[in-house]
Amino acid sequence: MSAFLQRHRGLLILAACIVLLPLAVQNDYHYDVLINAGLNAIVVVGLNLLIGYAGQISLGHAAFFGLGAYASAILTTTYGWHSLAAMGAGMAGVGVLAYVVARPILRLKGHYLAMATLGIGIIISIVLNTEAHITGGPDGMSAAPFSVFGYTFQSEKSWYWLVGGCLLAAVWLSSNLIDSPIGRALRALHGAEVGARVVGIDTTHYKVLIFVISAIFASFAGSLFAHHTPTVTPSILGFIKSVEFVVMAVFGGMASVMGSVVGAVIMTLLPNLLASIEDYEPIILGAIMMGTMIFMPKGLVPTIAKMLRRKEAP
Amino acid sequence: MSLLKVTNLTKSFGGVSAIRDLSFTIEAGTIHSIIGPNGAGKTTLFNLITGVYTPSSGSVRFDDREIGGVEPHKLAALGMNRTFQNLQIFHNMSAVENVMVGAHLHVQKGLAHSLLRLPSLVRSEVETRKHCWELMDFVGLGQYRDAEASAMSYGALKRLEIARALAAKPKLLLLDEPAAGLNDTETREVDEVIKRIAGQGVTVVLVEHDMKMVMGISDHILVLDYGAKLAEGTPAEIRSNPDVIAAYLGNVG
Numbered sequence: 001m002s003a004f005l006q007r008h009r010g011l012l013i014l015a016a017c018i019v020l021l022p023l024a025v026q027n028d029y030h031y032d033v034l035i036n037a038g039l040n041a042i043v044v045v046g047l048n049l050l051i052g053y054a055g056q057i058s059l060g061h062a063a064f065f066g067l068g069a070y071a072s073a074i075l076t077t078t079y080g081w082h083s084l085a086a087m088g089a090g091m092a093g094v095g096v097l098a099y100v101v102a103r104p105i106l107r108l109k110g111h112y113l114a115m116a117t118l119g120i121g122i123i124i125s126i127v128l129n130t131e132a133h134i135t136g137g138p139d140g141m142s143a144a145p146f147s148v149f150g151y152t153f154q155s156e157k158s159w160y161w162l163v164g165g166c167l168l169a170a171v172w173l174s175s176n177l178i179d180s181p182i183g184r185a186l187r188a189l190h191g192a193e194v195g196a197r198v199v200g201i202d203t204t205h206y207k208v209l210i211f212v213i214s215a216i217f218a219s220f221a222g223s224l225f226a227h228h229t230p231t232v233t234p235s236i237l238g239f240i241k242s243v244e245f246v247v248m249a250v251f252g253g254m255a256s257v258m259g260s261v262v263g264a265v266i267m268t269l270l271p272n273l274l275a276s277i278e279d280y281e282p283i284i285l286g287a288i289m290m291g292t293m294i295f296m297p298k299g300l301v302p303t304i305a306k307m308l309r310r311k312e313a314p
Numbered sequence: 315m316s317l318l319k320v321t322n323l324t325k326s327f328g329g330v331s332a333i334r335d336l337s338f339t340i341e342a343g344t345i346h347s348i349i350g351p352n353g354a355g356k357t358t359l360f361n362l363i364t365g366v367y368t369p370s371s372g373s374v375r376f377d378d379r380e381i382g383g384v385e386p387h388k389l390a391a392l393g394m395n396r397t398f399q400n401l402q403i404f405h406n407m408s409a410v411e412n413v414m415v416g417a418h419l420h421v422q423k424g425l426a427h428s429l430l431r432l433p434s435l436v437r438s439e440v441e442t443r444k445h446c447w448e449l450m451d452f453v454g455l456g457q458y459r460d461a462e463a464s465a466m467s468y469g470a471l472k473r474l475e476i477a478r479a480l481a482a483k484p485k486l487l488l489l490d491e492p493a494a495g496l497n498d499t500e501t502r503e504v505d506e507v508i509k510r511i512a513g514q515g516v517t518v519v520l521v522e523h524d525m526k527m528v529m530g531i532s533d534h535i536l537v538l539d540y541g542a543k544l545a546e547g548t549p550a551e552i553r554s555n556p557d558v559i560a561a562y563l564g565n566v567g
Binding site for chain 2: 173176177179180181182183184185187188190191192194195196197198199200201202203209255
């Protein structure tokens with residue numbers, strides 16, 4: 001048991017935060033913000049596997065989030081599917097799509113990879129915008145209520161616990177993956193790709209694998225989002241949203257699972273906290289981002305963790 | 315039986331032939347050195363054997379299988395591994411994790427096992443880590459068990475690469491200048507490690523400039539000059555070969 005505590009200290013802290021946060025929550029709006037923060041965190045935890053650990057970039061992850069959301073919205077309303085079946089279909093579809101596009105584009109590096117993923121995001125966004133007879137076009141569409149085994153999630157509070165639980169699961173799975181031979185292969189191809197290849201790692205295989213996994217994480221979060229939000233519109237999968245996900249990962253800390261969560265939560269909460277001074281919001285946000293990148297280039301959580309370790313050391 | 319058989323191998327870059335019509339064989343269980351002046355084509359030959367380059371013509375057979383142009387990760391699975399002159403260390407990982415990456419071919423690595431951290435994966439991980447610590451002891455890095463790779467010296471990293479290559483359980487280990495940039499003590503240590511590796515039945519091929527080391531540990535030496543074979547033989551034969559003295563050793567003084 002103590003080994004489990006040692007391994008998953010971050011997970012336990014996160015669980016404690018999730019359990020204690022409702023004490024500070026006063027209304028449904030607060031819950032709504034926290035739910036969105038949690039959904040973003042699930043996407044970013046997955047995205048950080050790709051960016052932080054494997055060293056590949058994606059500027060199209062909002063598209064996978066959006067596809068998951070639309071899959072759930074369309075399948076549960078137009079076709080009357082069960083929520084979980086729709087979510088599973090979305091994840092499978094996104095997984096296949098990610099696999100098909102990853103094989104050619106993950107041969108690209110740096111700027112080229114960024115451009116290719118950006119292009120995919122834009123194409124998906126355009127398709128969902130224009131296929132109005134299926135997707136509702138710019139007006140968007142709603143999903144049926146989310147129900148599992150006869151229980152329908154309606155109250156904000158029930159959604160909070162659902163998303164909190166899913167986030168814990170995402171963090172647990174990701175932490176396990178990082179600390180496995182697959183995780184080592186990913187970190188190795190980031191650290192020295194040629195070195196990884198000569199010891200027997202099929203680097204293309206692992207790049208594709210992690211791209212697909214991170215896309216499926218995004219699709220999963222997108223499906224939950226679709227059931228929770230009143231309407232799914234194409235704005236959720238725009239380029240800006242993709243950039244926001246990357247910013248959350250970089251801000252919280254690359255190659256840090258907990259950093260992903262912290263980055264996503266802070267970047268989701270900040271605009272709401274700053275809403276009272278709305279004119280200055282973008283300036284303050286920008287200043288915070290710049291300050292972090294200048295003084296903590298490794299991101300929030302890794303920098304703080306390092307400072308704490310230094311203090312602990314004799 | 316020969317473990318590696320190179321026949322009429324040629325590699326041209328544009329109009330320049332870096333390797334010209336080269337043939338030689340490497341017997342299993344020996345230490346084989348490739349020497350030659352700078353620009354003789356030693357590293358090109360290494361890259362041809364290890365799949366980094368594709369031959370222009372000719373054949374490379376490893377364990378009786380044609381491997382010209384086969385991708386590096388497949389060669390590793392066939393039992394060939396190498397180290398690098400300009401290190402290929404994973405600086406974002408700990409020392410023992412670097413070695414554990416080397417064991418990748420031989421460990422439990424199912425996706426579901428990894429995501430859920432199933433008991434069989436945990437067992438495999440514990441065993442792998444123990445084995446990799448032993449390999450670190452074997453190359454003389456016992457004191458770095460818990461170190462981060464980024465905190466290690468150049469000489470230690472050279473040996474860490476050897477440990478990583480050994481973790482893949484190679485039949486043939488190619489070392490690209492294992493002593494370059496090392497001081498005398500470190501060179502002697504690497505010397506010992508190479509002998510111990512060969513003692514375990516692994517065939518070793520090294521490219522090296524340190525003549526004392528080459529003459530001391532090699533069973534067989536291949537001398538390259540301008541991409542072609544200048545001479546081949548035991549250290550004693552090479553030392554007394556007039557062509558070699560003229561082209562290479564003579565220049566060194």
